[in-house]
Amino acid sequence: MxxxxxxxxxxxxxxxxxxxxxxxxxxxxxxxxxxxxxxxxxxxxxxxxxxxxxxxxxxxGFVDTHVHFPQTRAIGRSSGALLDWLQQTIFAEEAKFADPHYAAIVAREFCQAMIDQGTTCASIYGSSHHAATEVLFRELDRSGLRAQAGTTLMDRGAPAELCVAASDALPACDELAARWDGHDGGRLRYCVTPRFALSCSAELMNGAAELAQRRGLPIQTHLAEHPDEVAAVARAFPESATYLETYAAHGLCTERTLFGHALWLAPEEWRLLAEQNAAISHCPDSNFFLGSGVFRLREATERRIRVGLGSDVGAGRTFSMRRVASAAYDASLLNGVKVSSAELLWLATTGGAEALGLTARVGRxxxxxxxxxxxxxxxxxxxxxxxxxxxxxxxxxxxxxxxxxxxxxxxxxxxxxxxxxx
Ligand SMILES: [Zn+2]
The missing domain is CATH 2.30.40.10 (Urease, subunit C, domain 1)
Structure with a gap:
């Protein structure tokens, strides 16, 4: 080329x-x-x-700061709010990625869908199956896209075929990171990706944090997406005062962490995000599709927290970051705040690069x-x-x-x- x-x-x-x-x-x-x-x-x-x-x-080019590779074919599949949608629609589709051949076919569709919409860079949740995440990296390499991606870590709270014990998952992530992090002059990066607190044991979260620290890797996970999820986290982690504290206690709230959603935060969680210089991926189309809530953009920007936009496919119904930016306008109006199209387009490009820590070379x-x-x-x-x-x-x-x-x-x-x- x-x-x-x-x-x-x-x-x-x-x-x-x-x-x-x-x-x-x-x-x-x-x-x-x-x-x-x-x-x-x-x-x-x-x-x-x-x-x-x-x-x-x-x-x-657009920066999609939150997108799920193994949900490519689940886009637009409706089954209600977050926890029902995961159980009824998503886990069965993600289980198909045990087959690397299936993963290879979908990886090509996934990369092409982003390219078609002008996305040049993405932060990607890979499969929980390592072979499928390796397949994703190979396709990202071939496609020419810029990305950070990682195996989606789960060792509980999901069907057995998606769960991998920390003792197996972490060495496999280490191996993928050794192979792909920094590939092609830094075009590809390995991103440590615990799915969310409900799907990770303390051992898995601690190990993920240790891996990220040792190799200087970015981290991504979900935070306070839906009220039912927030309530479930409070029950599962009675020792933590807030959802964010479940991550902080295990070393996962850092300046290299990108949190998806962050809709239902207490004041002390906003403070901690700002203190740690963590970033947020705002995924408004997904939030509307799952009835999750409305992100408070000004809470973040007034605290100078880095924010990018995310499609969150397959809860998001589009790979188009312009459609996502348009949904962010709607979301903000519901909070009584009018956001300019300039700010929305900036969030979809430069803001996304900032959220991924790429400001030196990408986004302008x-x-x-x-x-x-x-x-x-x-x-x-x-x-x-x-x-x-x-x-x-x-x-x-x-x-x-x-x-x-x-x-x-x-x-x-x-x-x-x-x-x-x-
Ligand atoms: Zn997500």
């Missing part, structure tokens, strides 16, 4: 500051041979470079950053009279009318999106 070396067109550049973008209507982006951005600016007078993908807007169009890009066809961008706000609204709220035309990591186009017209 060849890499882009120059992009000329409409460039939408997020700033480091949350919710801010600069629009360059006729810009030029230069890449080096490794796919790193060398320079960005307005096209000079008399520029002879042809427009790349006329009619498209170029921006950083700036010299020295990797050219992880999405090209989105957008008629509004071609109108000379259109404002930046109109463009941002069209990108976030009218995803169907403004399709993705190309998805790139380090300037290299990922499979099956349309080729660049000469």
């Amino acid at each position: 060849t890499r882009l070396r120059t992009v000329r067109g409409t460039l939408l550049c997020p700033s480091r500051e949350r919710g801010r973008f600069e629009l360059i209507r006729d810009g030029v982006l230069e890449l080096d041979a490794a796919g790193t951005i060398r320079s960005i600016g307005s096209a000079p007078t008399g520029c002879t470079v042809a427009t790349t993908r006329p009619g498209c807007v170029w921006l950083p 169009l700036e010299s020295g950053f990797d050219a992880d890009l999405v090209a989105i066809e957008c008629g509004v961008a071609d109108r000379a009279s259109s404002t930046l706000d109109e463009l941002l609204d069209a990108l976030v709220f009218c995803a169907e009318g403004n399709p993705v035309r190309g998805t790139y990591v380090r300037g290299r186009q990922l499979a099956r999106t349309e080729a660049v017209s000469p």
Whole structure:
């Protein structure tokens, strides 16, 4: 696959500051041979470079901070709220990943679904079966996507075919981490992934924390998604004052931890998240589908907690991070807070990179950053009279009318999106 070396067109550049973008209507982006951005600016007078993908807007690729690989084919399967949905729909589908052949077929569908929606980077819950998670890593490697992923750790609270004892699971994770963490110049990372407190023994949580600490790995898990789950955690861990404390007590609340959801938090849990500099993945479409609740975005941003957006497929009904951003708007309005499309798009790109600790190289169009890009066809961008706000609204709220035309990591186009017209 060849890499882009120059992009000329409409460039939408997020700033480091949350919710801010600069629009360059006729810009030029230069890449080096490794796919790193060398320079960005307005096209000079008399520029002879042809427009790349006329009619498209170029921006950083989307970052999906929470998505479940073995739920790819369970998307849109309704069976009520979280705990019922897990028991009635999800565990049976996840059990199929004992077969690495099945895992390989779904891994290809999974990666393609993200590429089709302009996602260039994801934080992925793998299978609880190590062979299937290895298959996922191989497909991520082949696809060219950027990702962190890990075996979903469970040793209780789920059907026996999904549970793996800590004594088996942790050495296998160590082996996967040795093979994949840092692969291809850091494009792939291993992420320690205890599913949630209800599915993990103390031994498994302690071991997961030890592995993450020893290898300097990121951690992801679920936190306070649904009131019934919060009540069940309180019964299962009577020694912990709060849900977050069950993780903190086992070394899993760190600055490398990404917590999914965080809907039902007590004030002391918000304080602890901020103190530890942990990050949150906000998954509004999933929250609506499972009737879980509404995330309080301003509780997080006012405390300067890093927040990204997550599809949470298969509880989320879409791989489109723009659809997720649109759902985040709805969720916020229910809290009486209007969030701008600029902030939503920023959360889906730069904010996601921040939540994954990738701010040095991913999530902005700036010299020295990797050219992880999405090209989105957008008629509004071609109108000379259109404002930046109109463009941002069209990108976030009218995803169907403004399709993705190309998805790139380090300037290299990922499979099956349309080729660049000469
Ligand atoms: Zn999830």
